[in-house]
Amino acid sequence: MNIDSIRNGIVIDHIEAGKGMDIYHFLRLDELDCSVAIIKNAASRKMGKKDIIKIDSALDIDLDALGYIDPDVSVNIIENGELVRKMHVELPEKITNIIKCNNPRCITSVEQEIPHIFKLTDRSRGVYRCIYCESVPKHKM
Amino acid sequence: MRSLIDIIDLTPEEIDGLINTAEDIIENPEKYNEKCRHKKLATLFFEPSTRTRLSFEAAMLELGGSVIGFSESSSSSAAKGESVSDTVRTVSCYADIIAMRHPKEGAPMIASMRSEVPIINAGDGGHNHPTQTLADLLTIKREKGRFDNLTIGFCGDLKFGRTVHSLISAMVRYENVKFVFISPQELKIPDYIKSEVLEPNKISFSETESLEEVMPELDILYMTRVQRERFFNEADYIRLKDSYVLTNEKLTPAKPDMCVLHPLPRVNEISVDVDDNPRACYFKQVRNGKYIRMALILKLLEIE
Known part of the structure; x- marks a missing residue:
């Protein structure tokens, strides 16, 4: 794969340096058959350095999940070698089954089939709370 | 169909409406004693709570309705491993409204997502207990005549006290309410209450370890239990308990x-000699709890 040119695929740009692999695993890109390139510590005028992921295939990206992991990334959709759409993600209002509630007193700790849903309660500080018990997850991912 | 899971599910206007109904029930009880005829309340208490369960049952009986339910999970199918969702879906085939207490936080919310009848959260672990807050609010309204321009002291365990957190959330919506938090360092009000509830609402508050110091400025003193098990060592507990x-x-x-x-039960944090002091309102609070639960049942059942 020539990482400079994708014919049909996705470029996830402006990833905070060091988070590229987290996103790679989180979006399960390791399960894809197509070529995937992770560029670490690329020079960036805006960020100093950044990570970039290039995926040589059109696929649906969970933008909410991406926004939760890194709200500053941009997603470029490439078709026939042309940039056809550039999307900026943001912290989603609600995330479902992206992270798990780790409060042992939460109902989700005993009833396995309940979806783990978190809502954004403080956008400026990026605080999410479990909709059931309102606790904050201990780890972001 | 409405449920009540968290006190902030109710707008201040809806709380006013409930208080008006409760006060009308107090004035004219006979007007209400057939309102829930042929209606059934199910009290699903997955952990024991005599006080709250009896308050709900008395409320429904005084409205002319009837009551079914269980008072501990060992006598329910939860003991066989049934999920909250399945229990509630089943019970909602029998009852018109459900009051539920559960040791796990968020269980009543799950129930409200699955139930075909209104759910009232009667306490979920250390999380929410909205009908206690409604009882507190009715008592404040009846004793002080207002919700605004009040200085409210909270004393004791402010870290784990769910009734304290719920009453704060309800009271920040009124004008010129000030809070004084009186507690040992170990049981201070959590930082998230300050950053997510008090500061966004620009609420004035102060913190102190001395109850005597702030006593003259308070309009309301909300006492809570300081529990021995909350302390890291016995010496601190003994030093602070009195x-x-x-x-x-x-x-x-x-x-x-x-x-x-x-909110009761008390252990020793209010001396029995205070019971006859005209300022003591905690047993009125218990009585008000029944009336506000009657008003809530009527509202959720959409009975005029």
Whole structure:
């Protein structure tokens, strides 16, 4: 794969340096058959350095999940070698089954089939709370 | 169909409506004694709570309805491993409204997502207990005549006290309400209450370890239990436990119309001699709890 040119695929740009692999695993890109390139510590005028992921295939990206992991990334959709759409993600209002509630007193700790849903309660500080018990997850991912 | 899971599910206007109904019930009880005829309340208590369960049952009986349910999970199918969702879906085939207490936080919310009848959260672990807050609010309204321009002291365990957190969330919506938090360092009000509830609402508050110091400025004193198991060591507990015991002597500098509230049960944090002090309102609070639950049942069943 020539990482400079994708014919049909996705470029996830402006990833905070060091988070590229987290996103790679989180979006399960390791399960894809197509070529995937992770560029670490690329020079960036805006960020100093950044990570970039290039995926040589059109696929649906969970933008909410991406926004939760890194709200500053941009997603470029490439078709026939042309940039056809550039999307900026943001912290989603609600995330479902992206992270798990780790409060042992939460109902989700005993009833396995309940979806783990978190809502954004403080956008400026990026605080999410479990909709059931309102606790904050201990780890972001 | 409405449920009540968290006190902030109700707007201040809806709370006013419930209080008006409760006060009308107090004035004219006979008007209400057939309102829920042929209606059934199910009390699903997955952990024991005599006080709250009896309050709900008395409320429904005084409305002319009837009551079914269980008072501990060992006598329900939860003991066989049934999920909250399945229990509630089943019970909602039998009852018109459900009051539910569960040791796990968020269980009543799950129930409200699956139930075909209204769910009232009667306490979910250390999380929410909205009908206690409604009882507190009715008592404040009846004793003080208003929700605005009040200085409210919270004393004791402010870290784990769910009734404290819920009442704060309800009261920040009114004008010129000030809070005074009186607790040992170990049981201070959590930082997230300050950053997510008090500061966004620009609420004035202060923190102190001394109850005596702030007594004269309070309109309401909300006492809570300081529990031995909350302390890291016995020495701290022994050092602090008597600082947060209310006596008639400590009440001397208080305003004559100050009102002492407590969600009960108390252990020793309010001396028995305070019970006859005109400022003591905690048993009125218990009675008000029944009336506000009657008003809530009527509202959720959409009975005029």
